[in-house]
Amino acid sequence: MRALVWHGKEDIRCDTVSDPEIEHPRDAIIKVTSCAICGSDLHLFHNLVPAMLPGDIMGHETMGEVVEVGSAVAGKLKKGDRVVIPFTIQCGECDQCRRGNFSVCQRTNRKGELGDKAFGHRTAGLFGYTHLTGGYPGGQAEYLRVPFADTTHVKVPGGIDDEKLLFLSDILPTGWQAAVQTDVQPGDTVAIWGCGPVGQMAIRSAILLGAEQVIAIDCLPERLSMAAAAGAVTVNFEEESVVERLNALTGGEGPHRCIDAVGTESHVSLSQPDTMLDRAKQMLMQENDRPHVLREMIYVCRPAGVISIIGVYLGLVDKIPMGQAMNKGLTFRMAQAHVPRWTGDLLRRIEDGQIDPSFVITHKADLSRGPEMYAKFRDKADGCIKVMLQP
């Protein structure tokens, strides 16, 4: 089969690889009908995530049709079922899964000892990601083996296009959780840093959850135009001061809730000197992440406000103003999305016409053009915000 394979920094190829095989009674194989490139795939593309190996198959936003099931999956899934695959692999039985904390499932990371060493305690297995999270082959491929398939799937009905359903795999529940974990209340102002795909979903989620004012911060005009389409007030940080504008929009009080939908790779620019220092330290392996957004959120957030971190961070960050955070009494919430916790509800909202996630797709291409689309997405060329691939 064909698959997008990681060979090193900025080196993704559409290779011919052997087909996946059922290994365990809880496995299933799906024929991929659609998949997408995620912003966090770019962290792998840039080789910022440790423990990637040449030959790893990329991709964690995938949907398709079941073509083979292991003996323990029967009853939950059958050949021909249409499924979206969450990017987190969950057993559904461990203490964390029972609490709904699926992204920290205790059993699905098949390289759990590595996870224990890296994170203190292992987290869930993830598709198409580092070997610290199991090194499971990803779904930017023609076929995908789904471990723990009896619990790691979202069954979806026919009659709705892939474009509307695919993002149940990641960015829609991720954006939703970003808003939910701020405990947004009607009347609140929510500021969202980053208008990439997750930021766009977080904007729509905050509106659906009743935010009075949503402020979207980015520097790319096309992303800001997409944010404005949903009713967000936009701030271009290359043209104006984020802090001054947020204070002006909130009567000098600051936003009640702040969402970081940027994470480790903050935009580097002369107007934000800390980002240049972070980039230099990152190159010299003195710091893993560029936490400019985190610093800015802590500074501008209203005292006793909530900070929600959904953008991916990788390791060590420098110069985080904990004094400001502590003295302002901020609440921090963060996690990889616990995808299945939200997918049932979100599927219903898609069917009900409350949200149509297909708005975010700006580019569609055959899987074979994946390497080219990675570069286009990274370079933000041609107005690229979200790439959907079809094998």
Added chain:
Amino acid sequence: MPLTNLSGVARSEGDPRVQRKGPSSLSSADRLARALGWFSIGLGVVELVAPGRVARTLGLEGSEGLIRAYGARELASAVPTLSIDKPVGLAARIAGDALDLGTLSTALHRGNPKRDNALIATALVIGITLLDLSAYAGVRSAHRRPRGSSRDYSDRAGLPRGPQESRGLARKDFEIPADYRAEGNLAGALPMQVA
């Protein structure tokens, strides 16, 4: 043995293995930049550890300290050249090439017994400079975001009922789960204290 085969030891029996490689996302300019970055490291190490030998070869005795500093400069420019910020590294390399040529020009006088070596080194640096310029132009062109290429997505609300109609729609049948509530924090407590 290809790295993809070696890394197979980290995979399970049923995991797919690479059988045939496809074209890479790396452009030819990216590859050239990478080669120049590794060249920088090689040259930088030589200049740092053996500046005396380099000086003697070129007839630049007495410039050992300068050559060692150039070695450090080569290593410093290699870091961004090998990173995703290649234009920064390549620009630093081009500036370094100019310095190298300036220094070599002092060794081209007829009184230098190693003038032939200095001539060869100058020709090599000119060649490398051309490669640096080519790589710089290549990566800038391959990864540019052309001015005016921005698109207008102001018709993409993603909220079929419109932003105003959608505001708070989910509150009718969704409650923030108990473990995500922040009402126990200062924000929730203060109004009650005041009241």
